[in-house]
Each structure stands twice: as structure tokens, then as C-alpha cells.
Amino acid sequence: MLGEQLPFSQACENNKEPILQVLQKYLTGDELVLEIGSGTGQHAVHFCQHFPQLLWQPTDRAENLENLEKRISSSKLTNLIAAICLDVDQEVWPRIQPDIVFTANSLHIMSERSMTKFFHGVGRVLSKDGKVLIYGPLKYQGDFSTESNANFDLWLKQQNQESGVRDFEAILQLAVEAELRLLKDHAMPANNQLLVFQHI
Numbered sequence: 001m002l003g004e005q006l007p008f009s010q011a012c013e014n015n016k017e018p019i020l021q022v023l024q025k026y027l028t029g030d031e032l033v034l035e036i037g038s039g040t041g042q043h044a045v046h047f048c049q050h051f052p053q054l055l056w057q058p059t060d061r062a063e064n065l066e067n068l069e070k071r072i073s074s075s076k077l078t079n080l081i082a083a084i085c086l087d088v089d090q091e092v093w094p095r096i097q098p099d100i101v102f103t104a105n106s107l108h109i110m111s112e113r114s115m116t117k118f119f120h121g122v123g124r125v126l127s128k129d130g131k132v133l134i135y136g137p138l139k140y141q142g143d144f145s146t147e148s149n150a151n152f153d154l155w156l157k158q159q160n161q162e163s164g165v166r167d168f169e170a171i172l173q174l175a176v177e178a179e180l181r182l183l184k185d186h187a188m189p190a191n192n193q194l195l196v197f198q199h200i
């Protein structure tokens with residue numbers, strides 16, 4: 001019998017190791033992590049394999065849950081909890097208090113309004129001193145910094161007018177309002193960034 005096809009993203013395969021190297025700087029390894037927009041679940045599986053004491057809660061919008069859960073359940077990892085629905089637009093967040101919120105490549109898919117709700121939600125649920133790690137491409141002072149990010153922004157807007165590469169300054173403003181202070185902005189491969197914030 002053929003095994004079931006698992007959801008797959010080549011980008012995830014490429015970036016999961018560089019992201020793990022940054023996570024290793026900030027995680028002690030025994031935290032409760034809430035992931036927003038888990039997508040294929042490849043990040044969740046990879047990081048849980050490397051942090052066996054971590055408890056990881058993957059989430060996504062309702063339409064992505066079935067696919068996501070295929071990879072989560074097939075991993076058989078005991079520190080990876082079954083995926084649950086979290087759409088930041090609905091403002092209904094799981095009743096947990098994570099030590100870490102992680103999200104990759106989701107803010108440029110969400111509308112700006114949804115990104116605002118993302119930060120409101122994070123500010124509400126994150127434990128004191130908890131950290132937020134946000135991976136993806138960014139603009140600085142309105143500048144894409146590379147042609148490939150500018151082209152990516154155009155492509156995103158063709159899919160959905162409300163999507164787009166986000167401004168670092170806008171993220172910083174929302175973070176301040178959510179009582180998050182920036183610890184570090186890591187430059188990552190392929191013109192991406194990994195922002196690390198701490199809840200104060």
C-alpha cells in the first residue's frame with residue numbers, strides 16, 4: 001500500500017536548518033511553543049526532533065488543518081501536539097500561555113489588519129519574558145533591499161491585493177504596542193530576516 005502524500009514546501013526544507021540555528025540561541029528547549037500559520041508542519045516536526053523536551057502547538061486556519069495534521073500525526077513525535085485552528089482574524093486564541101510564539105512566512109500572506117490582530121493576540125497570550133520569533137522577508141524604510149523581494153511583493157499582490165512584504169518599522173510599532181521589545185534582527189539566507197522580541 002502506498003503511503004499517504006504529506007504536504008511539502010521546498011522553501012521550508014531550505015530554511016528549517018538556518019532557522020533552527022537561531023532558535024538554539026534563544027530557546028532553553030523545555031518551553032511551550034505556539035506556532036501561527038504552521039502550513040505543511042515541516043518546521044514543527046524539524047524543531048521538535050531537535051528539542052525533545054519542547055512542547056509545540058501547531059495551528060493554522062481551518063482550511064489548512066487537515067493537510068497540516070497529516071504531517072503532525074505521521075511524525076509520531078510525543079512533544080508535538082495535534083494541530084488546532086487559529087485564525088488571527090477571529091481573535092479566538094487557544095487558552096494556553098506559551099513561552100514562545102513562532103511564525104514563518106505568514107505576515108506577508110496576512111493582510112495588514114490581520115497582522116495587527118496577530119500582535120494583539122500575541123500580547124494577550126504570551127507569558128512575561130516570553131519570546132516571539134518571526135521569520136520572513138521585510139522592507140526597511142519602504143525599501144525592498146533586493147530585486148527578488150520587490151518581485152516577490154508584486155507576485156504576492158497578484159495573488160491577493162492585501163498580501164505584501166511587510167515594513168520592519170510597522171512591525172516594530174505593533175510590537176511596542178504589544179509590549180514587546182526587539183532583542184535582535186537576524187539576517188537570514190535568501191533575503192529573509194528572523195526578528196526576535198521579548199515580552200516585557
Ligand SMILES: C[S@@+](CC[C@H](N)C(=O)[O-])C[C@H]1O[C@@H](n2cnc3c(N)ncnc32)[C@H](O)[C@@H]1O
Nearest residue numbers: 037038039086087088089104105106109110114
Ligand atoms: C506561506 S504559508 C507559510 C507556512 C509555513 N509557516 C511555512 O513557513 O512554510 C502562510 C501561512 O499563514 C497562514 N495564515 C494566513 N492568514 C492567516 C490568519 N489570518 N491567521 C492565521 N494564519 C494565517 C496560512 O494559512 C499559511 O499557513
